Each structure stands twice: as structure tokens, then as C-alpha cells.
Amino acid sequence: MTSSLYETDHNQWTQDTIQHIQNRNFDSIDWDSLIEELEIMGKNDKRAIISLLTRVLEHLLKLSYWESEKTRSGNHWAAEIVNFRAQIQGRLEDSPSLYSQLQTFYEKAYPVAIKSVSKLCPLPPDAHISLLQALDDNWFPNDISND
Numbered sequence: 346m347t348s349s350l351y352e353t354d355h356n357q358w359t360q361d362t363i364q365h366i367q368n369r370n371f372d373s374i375d376w377d378s379l380i381e382e383l384e385i386m387g388k389n390d391k392r393a394i395i396s397l398l399t400r401v402l403e404h405l406l407k408l409s410y411w412e413s414e415k416t417r418s419g420n421h422w423a424a425e426i427v428n429f430r431a432q433i434q435g436r437l438e439d440s441p442s443l444y445s446q447l448q449t450f451y452e453k454a455y456p457v458a459i460k461s462v463s464k465l466c467p468l469p470p471d472a473h474i475s476l477l478q479a480l481d482d483n484w485f486p487n488d489i490s491n492d
Contacts, residue, residue, distance in 0.1 A: 351378035401429045402458035405474045409486040411466040451476040
């Protein structure tokens with residue numbers, strides 16, 4: 346069995362596939378690999394948003410509850426939140442259909458964020474950051490802002 350170009354030189358496979366599509370040379374396209382690649386691309390966008398949302402939630406939880414580190418690290422966490430929110434917004438602008446999945450992404454990200462931050466500081470049983478708060482560019486806990 347010979348390896349396909351997709352498996353041995355992904356970049357060259359990509360360039361060749363683009364060329365075949367541009368030239369309407371559809372018989373030369375490695376359709377199975379193209380379908381696989383498109384499926385991977387879709388999953389990567391979702392994973393990226395879940396990861397970024399997890400980071401936002403972690404940092405918001407730290408700002409809300411990690412009092413002993415807030416003075417030293419609070420501004421850094423706030424800056425990271427601004428960055429992560431912007432990256433989420435950029436992903437959503439590129440793929441607006443993912444807006445409808447934000448609640449599902451939040452439901453995956455939030456327990457991970459809680460578990461992660463609970464290893465750093467005690468969290469109260471009612472610790473909560475909503476999806477709306479997490480994505481609101483102007484919301485920061487405890488009067489921290491992006492001024």
C-alpha cells in the first residue's frame with residue numbers, strides 16, 4: 346500500500362488540491378482526504394472556542410475568588426481576558442453558525458474551569474460566571490475593568 350501525498354506532505358497535498366479545484370480538475374482530487382480535512386477544520390474551530398472560553402472562565406474565576414493573588418496578578422488576568430474574548434469574537438465572526446453552539450461550549454468549558462481554579466484557591470459552592478458575563482467585553486468581577 347502506498348502512502349498518499351496527504352499523509353506524506355500535507356502542505357504539498359493542500360497546494361495540489363487547491364490547484365485542482367481552481368482548474369476544475371475534479372477527477373484528480375483526493376476526495377476522501379479533502380472530506381477528512383474539512384471535518385477536522387470544523388472540529389478545530391469548536392475546540393478552539395471551547396479552549397478560549399475555558400481560559401476566560403478560569404481568569405474570571407481567579408479575579409472573583411483568588412484574593413491572595415489578585416493584587417499581584419489581577420491586571421494580568423484582566424488583560425488575558427480581553428485577549429481571549431477578542432479571539433473568541435474573531436472565531437465567531439469567521440464562523441457565525443457557531444453562535445448557536447455557545448451554550449454547549451460553555452457547558453463543556455465551565456466544569457473544566459471550576460476544577461482547574463479550585464486547585465489554586467478555594468471556590469465557594471455558589472461560584473458562578475455566566476456565559477453572558479464571560480463574553481461581555483465590559484464585564485469584570487470586583488470592579489476590575491479594561492480601562
